[in-house]
Amino acid sequence: MSAKVAVLVFPGTNSETETWRICRDAGMDAHVVHWSRAATLPQYDAYVLPGGFAYEDRIRAGAVPAHDPMMDYVIEGAMRGKLVLGVCNGAQILLEAGLVPGTGELRKPTAAFTYNAPGAHFVCRHVYVKLAGDPSRCAITAALEWDELIPAWAAHGQGRLAATGDHLREIEQGGHVTFLYADEHGRVDADTTPNASALFCAGITNVQGNVLAVMPHAERDAWNFNHPDKREGSNILAPSGGARLFESMAKALA
Amino acid sequence: MTMRAAAIRLKIPDNEAYTALAALRRLGVQTGRIERSQIWVFDDDGDERDFAQRVMANESLFNPNKHELELLAGDRPREGEAWIAELDAREEPVRVRGVRGGRRYVAWRLFEHGHEPASPQTVRAAVERLLCNPAIERAMYS
Numbered sequence: 001m002s003a004k005v006a007v008l009v010f011p012g013t014n015s016e017t018e019t020w021r022i023c024r025d026a027g028m029d030a031h032v033v034h035w036s037r038a039a040t041l042p043q044y045d046a047y048v049l050p051g052g053f054a055y056e057d058r059i060r061a062g063a064v065p066a067h068d069p070m071m072d073y074v075i076e077g078a079m080r081g082k083l084v085l086g087v088c089n090g091a092q093i094l095l096e097a098g099l100v101p102g103t104g105e106l107r108k109p110t111a112a113f114t115y116n117a118p119g120a121h122f123v124c125r126h127v128y129v130k131l132a133g134d135p136s137r138c139a140i141t142a143a144l145e146w147d148e149l150i151p152a153w154a155a156h157g158q159g160r161l162a163a164t165g166d167h168l169r170e171i172e173q174g175g176h177v178t179f180l181y182a183d184e185h186g187r188v189d190a191d192t193t194p195n196a197s198a199l200f201c202a203g204i205t206n207v208q209g210n211v212l213a214v215m216p217h218a219e220r221d222a223w224n225f226n227h228p229d230k231r232e233g234s235n236i237l238a239p240s241g242g243a244r245l246f247e248s249m250a251k252a253l254a
Numbered sequence: 255m256t257m258r259a260a261a262i263r264l265k266i267p268d269n270e271a272y273t274a275l276a277a278l279r280r281l282g283v284q285t286g287r288i289e290r291s292q293i294w295v296f297d298d299d300g301d302e303r304d305f306a307q308r309v310m311a312n313e314s315l316f317n318p319n320k321h322e323l324e325l326l327a328g329d330r331p332r333e334g335e336a337w338i339a340e341l342d343a344r345e346e347p348v349r350v351r352g353v354r355g356g357r358r359y360v361a362w363r364l365f366e367h368g369h370e371p372a373s374p375q376t377v378r379a380a381v382e383r384l385l386c387n388p389a390i391e392r393a394m395y396s
Contacts, residue, residue: 055273056273058269058273058274059270059273059274059277059384059385060387060391063384064274064277067281109387109389110389111390112389112390114340162341163390164388164389167389
C-alpha cells in the first residue's frame with residue numbers, strides 16, 4: 001500500500017492542487033488537508049507544505065503559519081522521523097518553525113528565506129537545482145543521482161537564504177545545503193542564482209535529513225506541458241524533470 | 255542636518271496588526287491591541303515647519319486616503335513599542351524634498367487591555383516569539 005501523504009493548506013496557500021497531483025502521480029496516496037482538519041494529520045506518513053502566501057505573508061513570510069496548530073502536528077511528526085517537504089512558501093514556513101536547518105530550538109529560527117537581492121524584487125524564472133552532495137544526506141533525495149539536475153520554476157519575492165555568519169557556517173559545515181541554483185549544464189555561480197541566496201542555496205535539510213525545504217517549484221515543471229521548451233518529449237502529459245524529486249520522496253516512503 | 259522621525263500608519267483597519275494580535279494571543283502573549291507603523295528616520299536639511307507636508311507629498315510613502323502621519327520626538331521606540339529592521343538594512347534614498355536618505359523600521363506598538371502601553375516584558379515576549387527573526391532582523395524596544 002502506498003504511503004499516505006498530507007498536502008497541507010493554510011489560509012493563503014495556493015499551490016496545493018499541482019503539488020497533490022504530482023505526489024499522486026509519483027505513487028503517493030496524497031490528500032489535501034485544510035487547516036480546519038488539522039487534527040487528522042497524525043494519521044499521515046509524511047507531510048508536504050506547498051507554495052502560496054500563507055496568512056498573506058503577514059509579519060514575515062512563514063512567520064504566522066509556523067505557529068499554526070497544523071505545524072504542531074508537523075513538528076511532532078518530524079521529531080518522530082516522518083518525512084516533511086516544503087516548497088517555496090512551505091520552505092519559508094519550515095525555516096520559521098526552526099525545523100530546518102534544525103540546529104536551534106524549535107520556533108526560534110536560525111535562518112530564513114528572506115527578500116531577494118538586489119532590490120527585493122519578485123522573481124519568476126525557470127531554473128535548475130543541482131543536488132549539492134551525497135543524495136542520501138536527505139531521505140527525500142536519496143533516490144536521486146549525484147549532481148542530479150532538476151528543472152523548476154523560481155517564483156518568489158523572499159527566496160534568499162540569509163543567516164548570521166555563525167549560522168551560515170553551521171549550515172555549510174553541517175552539509176545542510178541540499179540543492180544549489182544551477183544552469184542546465186550544472187554550472188553554479190552568482191549568475192545562476194536568481195536571488196543572491198547565500199551559498200547559492202536553493203534547498204536545505206535538517207540535521208537528521210528527514211525535512212527538506214526547497215524554494216523553486218519542482219511541481220511546476222513536473223509534466224512536459226510545464227517545461228519551457230517541451231524538449232523532453234512530445235507527450236505533454238509525460239513526467240518532466242521536476243517529477244524526479246517527488247518520485248524520490250515516494251521511494252523513500254515505500 | 256537634523257534627524258527627524260515620522261510614523262506612517264493605516265487609518266483604515268490594519269489586518270496585519272490584527273493577525274499579529276491573534277497570533278500573539280495564541281502564543282500566550284496577552285495584549286489588548288496592536289498598532290503597526292512604518293517608521294522613517296530621515297537626515298533632513300529642510301525646514302522643520304513643513305517637514306510633515308514634505309513627507310506626505312511623497313505618494314509612495316503616504317496615501318492620504320489610507321494613511322495618517324505622526325511626527326516623533328526621537329529616533330527610539332516609544333513605551334510599549336518595538337522597532338524591527340533587517341540586519342543588512344542600509345540607508346535608503348527617498349524622494350522627499352530636503353531629505354538625503356532615510357532608515358526604515360516596522361514598528362509594533364502593543365497596548366494593555368486598557369489603553370496603557372504594554373510592559374517591557376510583554377513587548378520583549380512578543381518580539382522573541384513572533385515579531386523578529388534574529389537570523390535576519392534586529393529589534394529595538396523600550
